[in-house]
Amino acid sequence: MSQPAPAAAPAPEEITAPLTGYPQHGLVRELAAARARAVDTAGTSPFETLRELGAAGLLDLGLEGSLLTQAAVVHDLALECTATAFSLWAHRVALEYLHATGTPIPQAMRTGELPGCSAMAPAFKHAAGIGEIPVTLGRRDGAHVLEGTVPWASNLYPDAVVVLPAVREDGRHVIVRTRTSAPGVRVRPLEGLMALDATASGVLVLEGVPVDPAADVLTEDVPAFLAAVRGPFLLLQSAFCLGLSAAALAAAAAALQGVAEVFRDELDDAVAEHRRLRADLVRMAGRPRAQAPRDLLGLRLDAALLTGRATRLEGKVVGGRGYAMTSPTARRAREAAFLPVQSPTEGHLRWELRRLG
CATH class of the missing domain: 2.40.110.10 (Butyryl-CoA Dehydrogenase, subunit A, domain 2)
Structure with a gap:
């Protein structure tokens, strides 16, 4: 009796879909992808891309109300180049600090000319x-x-x-x-x-x-300040974690054939977890400054853990060609290795979540 054909792997374009629609989605990915190799080798600065995005009005979104479109920009950058997404996070939260304290934001910061x-x-x-x-x-x-x-x-x-x-x-x-x-x-x-x-x-x-x-x-x-900025701070970090993990899972899905079929269940589980966290991010980014600290910290921890899991899975599925230092697979693995030590570190997140019960 013949065995049923295995179910199709998740479509890469489904995994990497934007968090929300916005007109410049294609431009964001195109610019980040074009410079990803040069940024990875420190041959160019992420701000080459960020200044172009700033000219399009994409660096100061969500200072009031929903943060979802800004999170989508960070997510889309991380699909192609986590260093650029990370630089946007660090820049954008500096704008958040100024806004939260009623401090005028220089126009040059809004456009990325002033980091x-x-x-x-x-x-x-x-x-x-x-x-x-x-x-x-x-x-x-x-x-x-x-x-x-x-x-x-x-x-x-x-x-x-x-x-x-x-x-x-x-x-x-x-x-x-x-x-x-x-x-x-x-x-x-x-x-x-x-x-x-x-x-x-x-x-x-x-x-x-x-x-x-x-x-x-x-x-x-300071306590009121930290309470005001904690949501955007952690949600935009979660956005680049999920962008990086989406890129890894999409690459694994595209390479899932032959012997690599043995990793299908692992991929399906990881994609399901990604969908869950993505939905949480979209929901929480709608009201970023009203979220409970435990929920924010939990999402950030789970998003980082999934990213490590996703990049390891990509390495197993893609195989030897992903071991080349200049490959996108190897770059994503190196980028994911940063997340446990980025502040808040994995230890910090687990400490706070334990303290919060």
């Missing part, structure tokens, strides 16, 4: 009870100055706008703004990374950096 940098990891770690804020805001010769070191930040381009937490001399916490071009700011580049080498990541060293309290102290209510 934004998020150095907010210490604030989220401190709020979770797992770290301290390593920057102080004190006085020196009558002036207010920043002192300290942020061990990792990205988009540290010349003249970038950096938003970070600091501790006053009386112990109160504040959110402040500075520039990488300000006197006393040094950037020690982090190079030779497994992936994302083009994202201008580095150690931010602050030595007597002058601050105008009236203009550059954005808020003294």
Whole structure:
């Protein structure tokens, strides 16, 4: 008796469909794909693409109301180049910080001509009870100055706008703004990374950096600030996780034939999980600032875990040709390896979720 033919693998175009329709969807993927190899080898900056998207009005979406279209842009970039999607996340949340504190956003940031940098990891770690804020805001010769070191930040381009937490001399916490071009700011580049080498990541060293309290102290209510920005911060991270995992699952589906059929059940399970998380992201992005922390953290953790699972599956299905360092399969595996250590790290996420019960 003949065996029934195996069910068709999920269609790659179904897996990689946009989170929501928007007119520039094709342009976003086309630009990211055209520069993916050069960005991966640090031959060009992700901001070459982001400036073109900024000219199309795609960098400052969802500052009010729904974040879904902005999440869709991040997702579509990650389908082709996670480094570019990550750079957009870091830039876009810097805009979110300014907007959340009622600070005017320079037009050059809206277009990507002026990069934004998020150095907010210490604030989220401190709020979770797992770290301290390593920057102080004190006085020196009558002036207010920043002192300290942020061990990792990205988009540290010349003249970038950096938003970070600091501790006053009386112990109160504040959110402040500075520039990488300000006197006393040094950037020690982090190079030779497994992936994302083009994202201008580095150690931010602050030595007597002058601050105008009236203009550059954005808020003294740090708990309320973190509550306001947590949703966009985590949802846009989840968007690039799901874009990267979609690209890996689509590549696996396209290569699923012959001996690789033994991975069909594994692929089907991963695609089903991707559909679930994608639906959660779409729903939560509709009201990004009204979501419970547990739901946001859970989605971010599950999206990152799925990305690791998806890239490993792609490697098994694609086989030896995916082992070439310059292959898209290998690039995605290297990009996915960053997610457990990106802030919030996997340990941080699990710690907070356990604390929240």
